Amino acid sequence: MxxxxxxxxxxxxxxxxxxxxxTYGFDDVSLAPGIETVEPGDVSLEQxxxxxxxxxxxxxxxxxxxxxxxxxxxxxxxxxxxxxNLEGVQARYDDPGPVLERISTAPxxxxxxxxxxxxxxxxxxxxxxxxIAEIHATGSKAAVAATPGAARRFxxxxxxxxxxxxLVQSQVSSARHLASKYEPLxxxxxxxxxxxxxxxxxxxxxEAAFALMDQGAAAVFVGVGPGAACTTREVxxxxxxxxxxxxxxxxxxxxxxxxxxxxxPVVADGGMKRGGDIAKAIAAGADAVMxxxxxxxxxxxxxxxxxxxxxxxxxxxxxxxxxRVGTIGTMERILFGPSHVADGTENLVGALRxxxxxxxxxxxxxxxxxxxxxxxxxxxxxxxxxxxxx
Numbered sequence: 001m002x003x004x005x006x007x008x009x010x011x012x013x014x015x016x017x018x019x020x021x022x023t024y025g026f027d028d029v030s031l032a033p034g035i036e037t038v039e040p041g042d043v044s045l046e047q048x049x050x051x052x053x054x055x056x057x058x059x060x061x062x063x064x065x066x067x068x069x070x071x072x073x074x075x076x077x078x079x080x081x082x083x084x085n086l087e088g089v090q091a092r093y094d095d096p097g098p099v100l101e102r103i104s105t106a107p108x109x110x111x112x113x114x115x116x117x118x119x120x121x122x123x124x125x126x127x128x129x130x131x132i133a134e135i136h137a138t139g140s141k142a143a144v145a146a147t148p149g150a151a152r153r154f155x156x157x158x159x160x161x162x163x164x165x166x167l168v169q170s171q172v173s174s175a176r177h178l179a180s181k182y183e184p185l186x187x188x189x190x191x192x193x194x195x196x197x198x199x200x201x202x203x204x205x206x207e208a209a210f211a212l213m214d215q216g217a218a219a220v221f222v223g224v225g226p227g228a229a230c231t232t233r234e235v236x237x238x239x240x241x242x243x244x245x246x247x248x249x250x251x252x253x254x255x256x257x258x259x260x261x262x263x264x265p266v267v268a269d270g271g272m273k274r275g276g277d278i279a280k281a282i283a284a285g286a287d288a289v290m291x292x293x294x295x296x297x298x299x300x301x302x303x304x305x306x307x308x309x310x311x312x313x314x315x316x317x318x319x320x321x322x323x324r325v326g327t328i329g330t331m332e333r334i335l336f337g338p339s340h341v342a343d344g345t346e347n348l349v350g351a352l353r354x355x356x357x358x359x360x361x362x363x364x365x366x367x368x369x370x371x372x373x374x375x376x377x378x379x380x381x382x383x384x385x386x387x388x389x390x
Contacts, residue, residue, distance in 0.1 A: 011236050025241035026277045030375035034362030043147040043356045044363050045079075045349070049265055049288060050165055050197040050218040052141050055079025056349050057282065057364060058335065059267060061292035062101070062145035062169060064088040065303025069131060073138025074300045074331050083167055083290070084131060086146040086154055096302070103305040103322065111322045115308065128154060129161040136162060145169045149186040159196045167199040169221065191216025202269055203246035210252040213264045221290065222249045223269035242271045243284045243372070250285020250368070274344030275351020282367045283353065283359075293323065294348065298331035 045056050060067050060075050060082035068090055072082035089096040099118050106114045128144075135142040144158050145167035155166055168187070191198045200212045201221025207219050224239045240248075246268050257263050268281035269290040278289050297306035308322040327348070328334065337347030344351055359369035380387065 023241045023244035025243055026280050027377050029243050029372050030378040031283050032371040036357040038360055038362055040353050043353045057288035059288055061288040061290050061296050063292050065296045066292055066301055068302045069134035071300045072135045072140045076140030078335055081143055083143045083145045086144050087150055087207050090131050091123045100302050101132050104306045132161050132163055152185050155194055159194055159238050165197050169201050188215040204240040206248040206252040209249040210256055213256045219265040219270045221267045222246050246284040246286050275348045276344055278352050279355035283370050283372055285368050293325050297325045297328045298334055300331050351356040
């Protein structure tokens with residue numbers, strides 16, 4: 001039996017378990033049809049993304065298995081934008097081909113050591129300048145990404161050599177980083193001094209996103225650990241399911257727009273494999289999506305049918321690994337079809353367009369207003385024959 005003192009203590013202290021809020025991923029929700037539908041041909045996917053015109057809301061992730069100059073040019077021709085990893089093999093080797101081949105063919109038991117070795121070679125500024133020029137030569141805008149420490153080192157250099165967008169990307173982006181042994185990157189100062197737009201990621205937190213926007217972020221990327229090749233959630237135990245994370249950050253974008261009149265695009269980064277996932281990300285509030293492993297399956301991707309994330313090469317605490325995704329066809333087929341499968345992993349843009357049409361959404365902004373319902377059984381309801389034997 002509790003004493004009066006114990007009972008009073010329980011009234012004053014609330015367990016963290018009692019305050020856990022429900023959160024939702026792509027498999028937990030569905031999009032509810034409304035009273036209107038439109039013709040798929042009348043759906044517009046175009047937008048201005050931090051000063052760059054996009055015909056489709058698709059960015060290729062800053063992963064060495066996904067982006068090089070060639071793949072950037074192909075995606076630009078299809079209407080999207082690729083982001084080059086400044087701390088990857090493209091900036092470390094004159095010819096990254098043999099390194100990429102070794103990573104893609106290494107036995108699973110040896111891959112972490114091989115990744116660590118490959119990324120131990122120093123980054124070279126002349127290669128960064130060369131890659132930017134090569135991307136421009138394909139007809140694409142040059143978007144580049146680096147962690148905060150490397151951003152301080154290479155930001156002005158990239159701008160001087162023609163980069164069109166700089167993404168400061170870290171495992172978790174916060175509005176205020178504390179460090180006792182070095183001076184952290186000041187995002188407000190960095191965005192003020194950079195002559196090109198500066199995007200920031202990744203976050204899952206509304207207040208942090210609002211502060212990043214207030215400090216000058218031209219776009220905010222959402223997602224901690226949902227990527228197929230990322231193990232952050234397993235290694236560090238952190239992350240928020242993407243539908244909730246996107247919705248929270250989108251709410252911050254809307255509030256920031258109402259207060260300042262400046263629209264800051266929100267990019268859903270990771271966790272999307274099918275067209276339906278992309279449709280749900282846009283409906284949750286994203287303006288665009290960043291795809292990694294789905295585009296690593298393209299013939300033009302430098303990963304040769306494998307994929308690994310930016311944090312995978314860490315020699316002390318890898319937060320990712322190489323995965324085998326296979327090569328299924330051209331990037332155009334993956335994004336625009338025709339699809340050779342019925343599981344939604346091909347013709348991703350066509351699926352988004354059809355979803356928007358069925359929901360009466362003519363634009364990305366319209367799609368952000370459709371109803372989302374909690375529906376954890378939507379993927380299995382009535383599908384017993386499909387699931388039989390799986």
